[in-house]
Amino acid sequence: MNDPIDRNDLYETTEAHVERLLGRALNSFDLPDALVERLGSALAHASSLHASHHSPALHRATYRHTYLLADGTSLTLWELVHHTGPDGRDHHELYADESEVRLAAARLAAAPGFPEAVGLADPLDDDLDADLELLSALLVRPPAPAPRTYVPDDSADHARRVLRRAENADRPGEEVAARLRGAFAHHIQQVFGRQCSVAGKDAGFSLYEHAFLLLDGSEMSVWEVEHTATPDGRHMCEVYEDERAARAAMELRARVRR
Structure with missing residues (x-):
């Protein structure tokens, strides 16, 4: 060379x-x-x-x-x-x-x-x-904090749609869904995004926090992973109750050889 x-x-x-x-x-x-x-x-x-x-x-x-x-x-x-x-x-x-x-x-x-x-x-x-x-x-590196602004915009319906499109078996259950039916404002923030190679094929990973303000004044978040690390390269959504589980799922997907 x-x-x-x-x-x-x-x-x-x-x-x-x-x-x-x-x-x-x-x-x-x-x-x-x-x-x-x-x-x-x-x-x-x-x-x-x-x-x-x-x-x-x-x-x-x-x-x-x-x-x-x-x-x-x-x-x-x-x-x-x-x-x-x-x-x-x-x-x-x-x-x-x-x-x-x-x-x-x-x-x-x-x-x-x-x-x-x-x-x-x-x-x-x-x-x-x-x-x-x-x-x-890189996947577990904590994201930089960003200001959060809640927007009242059919937030309960937004939560329902996020949970509905989740394909992972360990997605949040009925208890989380019931709490989110009391959401009246929400904030969406991308905290991670990267292209990488999985088994020699390009794959994209994105992590979003969906934060909700509830009627009782409390806050809660669910974490959505979007990726193309699937056997046919199609887009897939997974939702988790906490950030650690979402990042662990991304790490696992990045290591799986198809």
């Missing part, structure tokens, strides 16, 4: 380096605009090999690019370079977070057609199980 760190041009300016990095990345358009704008003030940079994996079916390497910005802060980009077979062409991907590049590397190892790539990681690299454990850690 060609090293994307151009050692033949020791005098490459940081501006040229940034342009080269963004220009060859297949997913540069996914980077946040604010991050790309910050890169425009980079004064110096350093690049290093972070991890690598080589097998007959798959070659991949992860590089860390760190930039010193004009405001005195630093910024790091993670580059994944990979190709398949002895004559494969290099493909470059950029990520703003180490966890994202590790998950991308795990997806390559789990892709159909490359069974020999799984489990042959270089000592510098993490194996697929470690990357799935990282996904689990």
Whole structure:
């Protein structure tokens, strides 16, 4: 694999380096605009090999690019370079977070057609199980608090529809449904959303809190998981009484191999 760190041009300016990095990345358009704008003030940079994996079916390497910005802060980009077979062409991907590049590397190892790539990681690299454990850690990360504004808008009927569309066997029962029939206002908030790979297939996960204000002045919430980690890729809704159970369900779905 060609090293994307151009050692033949020791005098490459940081501006040229940034342009080269963004220009060859297949997913540069996914980077946040604010991050790309910050890169425009980079004064110096350093690049290093972070991890690598080589097998007959798959070659991949992860590089860390760190930039010193004009405001005195630093910024790091993670580059994944990979190709398949002895004559494969290099493909470059950029990520703003180490966890994202590790998950991308795990997806390559789990892709159909490359069974020999799984489990042959270089000592510098993490194996697929470690990357799935990282996904689990992301799923249980507590959400940032957000202001809650209750809206009186047929809230009891909204609660009924949320419970009705739940497909999980352990969805809230009649006791919860009875309490929610006394709801007169509600608030919906998405607390998690992510695309990932499950058994080599793309799947989306979203977690919503449906909070209700009841006639007796109390509050209660149910937690709705929407995902496409189903055998046929269809959209599925599950509802749980507490956040911990909902996040555990997402973690389980993310680990199941179809």
